[in-house]
Each structure stands twice: as structure tokens, then as C-alpha cells.
Amino acid sequence: MNNMKLEKEYALIGATLIDGNGDAPVKGTTIVVRNGVIEEVGDRKSVKLEDSIQKVDISGFYLMPGLIDVHVHIIGVARGPLIDNIIEPNYLQAIRTVAEAGKLLDHGFTAVRSGGSRYDIYLKRAIEEGTIPGPRILACGLGLCRTRGHGDSVRRDIYEIPEEWADQGRPKAQTVDGIEEIRKAIRKLVAQNVDHIKFWATGGSAWEKERCTDMHFSMEEMETIMDESHMLGLKVMCHAENLQSVKTIVELGVNSIEHGDNEDGDELDEETCKKMAEKNIFLTPTLSINFLGTNADKKLPQYLINGWKRAIKNGVKILLGTDAWADPITPYGKYNIGEIKLLVDLLGMTPLQAITSATKFGAEACSIGDKVGTIEKGKLADLLVLKKDPSKNVDILLDKENIKYVVKDGNLAAEH
């Protein structure tokens, strides 16, 4: 329930500003928002306000950019197993995505990048036309995996499902094999107005022959993915779970590497890290997926952490991405915000660095860095007003009650 009303033009006065650029918080600021756009940011004493503008005193609060999760599956599934996802009604899943979007927004995510969804383009449209509330959605439609790849990993020695069921029911992925199918699939996605292209370069260890350690596409196939996407200015987001795949797609000029984990003895090396930094390739370690269910108290192997830290040290930008994909397993909102704590606890980021990962870098990876991601003049007002200081202790973000207001495009989207 929203008690506060924001007008078309307003000033938020007195907060401590964390602008997303990573600098020390600034006390006693004022920002002016007009028709959804940040028109001024400055010291509360220097920003002049006309009489007619709405003045909202938020002294004592902290103001930061809205959060961005760069890896979510908004697919409305009720259970984990892909076979269940395939046979469940599509409309029911579409309907449930509305609740997932609502929860993400409620926890402070004002933008999310899809990692593959049958419904993301439609959800995006419903949000943009104002029918339902939700974060800014960066959509990719159904991601590309090879036949029986990670998005198609139902064991056919157990289940016998007609191919057309799978084609109509896979919630995250479509299957493509060979450069011509890939070309056609991407061109069709482009016509669905997707914001980026997602593909699975490796398996995901859903079962014994669908392994993280295997490459799932040939060099020419991956080249086609990059070429067809980049030809139209679309970025490529790639699931890669072994070092060989990481090295290959870095070479091919992918835009963001998802998971980026690898085997013991195959640590992400200095040379690859340098190359990633040089090419401005982002890394989304999706730390949260390692701690699901019975793995809650698991300790991550040191070689993984070493590799990711090496990437940070060499200037690779790390993103907040969670791989949320099924509400009962990854409760939307709550699960997503948990990632920011892991960036601090496991990768040794400062809270301010983690916030920059979760805002500015996220926006850059989504190619919307000119519009959102930081609190700066000319950007859209995607803002969080916080009751406590996240730069001291990032944990305060985990409790949504600490988020007084969520503002998206200048409009009040949630209030706690």
C-alpha cells in the first residue's frame, strides 16, 4: 500500500547519496526529478527549488540507484524439473510471471535482464503499456541451446515426450543445431524485439551426459551467434561453465559470461582475465545458485573464488546475477537480493563496490548505462530510498522493510 504520492515534478531532499559510481556517500543532498528524469543532483543548499515543486524531505535516509539483476529467468514455473515445466500450461506460467516481476520490484530491482524466457517479451510489453507493475525488463525470448542441451535436458531414457511438446513448453530455451538454424532463430528473435541474445556454450550438469565440462557448440556455430547478434547491435550473454568455453567466447567477443566457473586446476588465468577486461567482457558469477536447498551451508571451492577475484583484480566488471528460475526454489526478490551479500562476503568487495556492480555495471551490461544505473543528471529516476546505510553494511538491503521507497521512472513503485 502506497501512502506517499509523488507528483510529476518533485525534489527528494536531505538524503545521503550513493550515486552508483562507487564514490563515498555524500550527505545532505537534493535531487530534482521531472517527468521521470533526474534534472539535478547536488548539495541541498545549492540546488534551488521553485515554490511549485513537490518537496519530499528524506533527511536521514540513503538514496541509491535501483538494483539490476542481470540473470533471471522469469518463467512462472511451479517446480524444478524441466519435464514438469514442459507439461504445465503456458498461460498459467505466463500469469505467474506477473507475481515474479512484482516481487523483484518490491525488493528493489528496477531492472532485470532475462537469461531466457518464453514470456519475457510479453511481460515487458505488459509492463511498458502500464497494465501491470514490474521492473524494466531486458528480454531475450527463448535462449539458444543445442538439441538436448541445458535448456532441453529432459532425460529421454526416462521420459518420452513428443518433440512438439518440448518445443511448445520449454520455458527458457529453444534448440538450434548448425549455423543455418542459429541464423534463422536469431533473426526471428530480433523481430520479437529482444534486447540481447542468450546462448548456452556448455552443458549445465543437469544429468550425467549433460555436463558443464563439455562444449555444446562448434566454433562456427558460436561465430554465427556473435556475428548475427552484433550485426544488429545486440549483446550476447553466454552460459559458460568450463575454462575452454570461457577462453573461446572471450576470443569471439561475447559481451557477458554467465557463471564462468570451472574445474579444479583450470582456474581463470591472468591472461584470460586481462583479455576480458580489455574487451570489456562482463562476468556474472551467479554465486547464489551454489547455496540452494541442501547446499545452504556449502563452502565454495577456493579455486573458483580465486579465479573470480583474479578477474576483479585485472579490471573485469562483475555483475549481480542470480539465475532465479523457480519461485519455490529461488524465491523471487528475496533470493535475488541475497547475491549482493555474497559479492561482499565471497568476492571481498566493499559494500560500495557491490552496489556499483548491482547498479552501474548492470546497466552497462544491458546497454542502458546512458539511461539508468547511476543517480546523475539526465538519467531516468530509478531510485531506492533506504532507512539504513548500505555502504556500511550491505546486509540491510536483504530486508525489504529497509527500503522505504522504490521509484521507477520517477514513479513510486513500492513503499515499505
Next chain:
Amino acid sequence: MNLQKEYALIGATLIDGNGGSPVKDTSIVVRNGVIEEVGDRKSVRLGDKIQKVDISGFYLMPGLVDSHAHFAGLKLRSANPSDWVAESESLQAIRTVAEARKMLDYGFTTVRSGGGALKFDIDLRKAVEEGTIIGPRIMACGLRLCRSGASEDPIGTVDGVEEIRKAIRKLIGENVDHIKFVSTGADMSETDRFEDVHFSMEEMRMIMDESHMVGLKVMCHATNIRAIRAVVELGVNTIEHCQYAEGDEFDEELCKKMAEKNIFITPTIAEHFTGPAAEKEIPKYLVNGWKRAMKNGVKILLGSDVWGEPITPYGKQNIAEIKFLVDILEMTPLEAITSATKFGAEACGIDSKVGTIEKGKLADLLVVSKDPTSNIDVLLNRETVKYIIKEGNLVVEH
């Protein structure tokens, strides 16, 4: 406000849905979603532990039931079907969530679906029941049965008794709450006329038999007198729109038969004022007929026929219908409330559970800040509806 599992609402003027005069200073006790006691605030005893919510000065009435709504998920640029037949079904499914939410926001705690070419109501019902989204209790019928060439051909059409039998059995397999069929045209095109009957007698008999065989009620779109007479004869449960041409005899005898067979009428009055064929006023002969039905004891339902934003604004159009029941059919506000609550629940076959505020029923309640029995218009402004409670849970607060 937060409501606990057990609470008492104290001090309101009670309009219980049965049509009796409002009773001042009442208390009701709700435990785990069920109304456990209703009575005078002085006589109802409350334990120390129970949450006590003082609503003195407010009016307490049952949640509203819309007996005819479509969860269609449309966002129309025009009333031209080409606007929606090619649109993404997922997008439409997503939009139905907003439709459900808006109806709830205006006090509708139950909505009976009139079906469609797509079965969003079944999936939406599931999402509401599992607690994923907030919405009214949905009575679903999935596909509405119509013949080839009818309004939304080619989706969901049936021709012949055997296709009908199979279609109904499939719908039962989807756990529908009732069966909806379209016995006449819908005036969506030149070949889809109100004045034509769209099914043969055997086909309609099959619809009734297959539905009633498993205890499902039949809801029937009927827009001419021949269809109305036929479905009354065959024992339909509710007649939707119930239109006919001037000069056709919607006579006393027919009305008596309907009352005797407990057949409800949903005149969907609001629909006359919206959409492609909006009228300035409702023809007198129709109003007279519906009034004749009422006089003979036929129960009239509140049904809005909402079918697509922005032509039929969800929530607003649903509640507008209650005013039409008063203004056009000259019901008293209390009678209109009974139509919109008790009768609606009866027509859905859930009157043992909801529709009135009585001991043993589920707590679907509206707490209203002004007296709807003096002026029904107060319900048109949702801000007047302070709390909307569904199965004992606070779902909307204004």
C-alpha cells in the same frame, strides 16, 4: 491494517445479503476464514485473545459476485476482432492478472467467467488458489462453446452432438465450474446475428445433459426469443443477456416457467452502453420484460460482460451494473445488493459457502464507509470500500 487468523469486526451496520433491513451495532467473529458468529454487539461474547477491530460507523456487506465476466487480457485499439486474434496469447494471459486485480479492487470477491476462445480463466483460477496472485474467487468454464461461424470462429467451435459431448468431457477434465454456450449470434459481424438460433435442439439438449450429468450448471448466451424459449424448456441454469426483438412475447407464462425452474437472468445492462454497438438507452420492451420476470419471481443477476480494456474498463464497468439494476430495473438498493451477492452465489452453485454474511459461511466481506442501502452509488467509488476481505483475509484496503 493486519487481520489475524481470528478476529471480530465490531459495531458495523450489517447488510447480510438476504435482503432484510440493515441491522445496527453488530459483531461478527471470523476464525480461519469462516464466519463463526453474527449477532448484536452486546450479545456476541469475545474471548480475551481474539483480535478486535472496531468498525463502528461502517457498513458490512457480503463481497460482490459478478456473474458474467471475461478474462480476455485484451488492450483494444478498436472492437475489431483482428486486433486480438493475432495477438500473443502469453501477453493476454499476463494482462488477465490486472483484470482480476481490478475487479477485486472494486469489491468483487467472486467472478463467474463467461469463457472465451482461450482458457485463461482456468489458469488464472489456479494462480489465485495457489496464492501466487491476488484476485477474486474465479468460477471458470474455459472455452465457451459456439458453433462454426459464430463470433470467435475458428477457435473453440463445436458442431453436432458428438463434438459437443467430447468438448464438454474435455472441459470437465480441466475442472471447470460450469459450462457456457452461445445459443445465438453475438452481432460481431453481418453473419453472426442476434436473431439467429445457433444450435439445433438436439445439440442444446446434449449440452444440458452432459453438463447436468456431472452436476455442472449451464450458462447460456441467448439473444432472441426462440433461443430463450428453447433453453428454458431444456432446463438451462442462467440466461445471459436475455434479449429479444420488439414484439416478441417475453410473456408471463415464460417468466413463470423460468421462476419455477429457478432459471436466473443476467441482463448485462452495462454492456448495452459500451462496445461497438453502444446504445443511448435500453429499449423499453426489454426493460418491461426483465421487470415482468422479476415480478414473477425470476432472480436477476449482476453480470457486466466485461471483455476488453479500454472499451469495458474492468472494475468500473462491473460495479456500474449494480447502479443499472437500481436505475433501469428499479430495484431497491437492498434488492440490487441481494442480486449482486446472494443470487450470484446461488447461480454459481456456491451459496452454501458465500453470498451472505451468516454463520458457517466463508468471510467474503466488504467494509463500506457509507450506506449503500440509502444510495447504491456509494459503491461506484472504490474509495468508499474501506476493506475487502476474501476468505477472512484482507486483500484490499482503500
